[in-house]
Amino acid sequence: MARTVQSSKFKVQGKPQTSKPGQAKTMAELMASSKSSFVSPKKGEILQGSITKLTSSEILVDIGSKSPAVVLEKDKRILKSLLDSLKVEDKVDVQVLNPESEYGNTVVSLRRFNEGKMWEKLEDLQKSKEKITAVIDASTKGGFLVTTADGASGFLPNSQVSLLPQNENLAGKAIKVSVIELSRPLRKIIFSQKAAIDNVEFEKSTKNYKRGDKVVVKINSIAPFGIFAVLNESLEGFVHLSEISWDQLSEVPKDYTVGNNIEAIVLGIEKVAKRVNLSIKRLKANPYEEKLKEFGVDKKVKGTITGVSSSRLTLNLGEGIEGIIKKEKIPPTVTFSEGQLIDATVLEVDRSGKVILSPVLKEKPLGYR
Template identity: 55%
Template sequence: MSSSKPTKVHSVRLTNSGQAARATSMADLMKSVKTSFISPKKGEILAGTITKLNSYEILVDIGAKTEAVVLEKDKRLLRNIIGILKVGDKVTVSILNPESEFGNPVVSLRRFMDDKVWNKLNELQKSQKVVEATITEVTRGGFIVMVGDAQGFLPNSQASFLETGQNPLGKKVAVNVLELSRLAHKIIFSQKAGQSIEFEKEIEELKPEQKITSTISNITSFGVFVSLQGKSHLIEGLIHISEIAWEKLMEVPKDYKPGEKIEAVIIGFDKKAARVNLSLRRLTEDPFEKEMSKFEPDKKISVSVSEITANGVLFNLGNGIEGIIKKEKIPPNVTYKEGQTVSLTVSMVDKKRRRVILAPVLMEKPIGYR
């Protein structure tokens, strides 16, 4: 019986010339297949198209083997994405993880959404278009406000509350973009930008040193805001805390209430802030002018220490007059404490700073003392 040998079969393919070419291994065949898929890397910014968008899942086609899954932990950002974008929109994504345990790239749309917000803010700043803002927080220097998806700051100097002194939280105000810095993440809004021309018309009949009657509209840590009658409309005025009384005040007196009428004198106009600067203390005679004649140079006085500061030792000389020993005039190895009575000599009267410059009375001059 003759034995038959098994026939060896070769896979073949035709070349362009029609000749048969022997196939190699499966690995070589796989290598010969060209694909258009990309392999994303962590931190890359890639373009894509939204293919699915709902509150449970957001998918983006970035050209990888599988669709990318958007991961955002910020609920407000997530709500903005769902509310603003739609399926088919072109976006850019940041790669957080090239391939999750499920095989999908994990991406973020935060940078893309931030770009949209800042581009919009830049447009608003250029056009000076007025938009609506909502006050969400009150700070010492002003108000935190929301304009769409952007959180910014409305400084007291750029705010205007002429109607009432009520709690402004939740209040809607009309603002425009005053200043932007994406690097510092600074967004400054203003209620007054663009009002200069109107303001100048309103103050045509007002002049410095003129006494006016105004209505308190708001109390802040640095002064009292009032509304007063301009040529045809109400305009804003400010009585700074330093202009309330001749003596130094640490806070605005509690007896000032929103809605009360108050007489003041005009001391200037802040056209940039569209505001009239007012004073209460200048309605009365400056006690310093009257009292300073009591403090002639070289006069000896004995007073108590009222405060120790970085600039020197302060003394209350009565009637709102402040005295100071400058730190460079404090003798070596000499210390002072509040309430301590000290013998002093008047060096000079500083009219500009409204205080008396003092020096300690020395029994003998220490070495190195000037």
């Protein structure tokens, strides 16, 4: 090193100290540089990170802050879902709950991330029609509230229920279901037990049943429109209200109660609803059969309207004989009401013993046939 001595003093000269680009020159700059290399989380902020630890007691996420962020999750079902679906080094999006706890860690939540993954999985399940396990939380008038292992809560309507006994506490019972309807904006999930029964399984269960077979079944549930029954462990039967008795019924008689065994006859296999249609009344001869012979095609009859629906009119033709006028036979400009006595023409007597009619109109609307 070159140096020059002047008088009694000397001065050391050497090469000037220069800092490399990006290198701090002073302690203040060094501290500022150190601070800027860490993320400063803000409450409510969504940050991306990666899982560094994943156990039932602790989940840590590297979000670029001074220390790993701690995931806060008290719901056991959501925690289980996270443990089942994630692994160390997985990329995740977290929401900041507390920028810095008393222990110096950022506290974050994975609920939003988990919910997003859950909906993606539900969409895949709806497309694949795959069966999953759900647990019944509670029963309602219209069906059951159920929750999957991933924490997805939805509704199982009575119309999609199969082989679940009525009037029993089913809370906690695990069942197989399929996803049939989703609405993420409305947070609506509709499940089905019937859709979870695949065609091969259904055909195997029904191969020994044919029309006319007599069977003994156990009443599983009773609805305003009929009786649901169990044929075997995986097969449901249904007796429509009109197939309980040859007499006209407005409700299921009190004689039929859940848990009772009844005898019925097989009418057919309903593949879409995945059930066996049954009849109780056909175990006996139709007491009105002789009377029905009087209702020949084109015969003019009078009947009192007993029911008006969007699809038909129901008429009482006397002596227990029921008449039906289908919607397509009613002109859009013509209206009928219950209790009204009308004239009609016989079209046919169907297999169920109902007389199919066409109304006699005083003036036929243009285009009516």
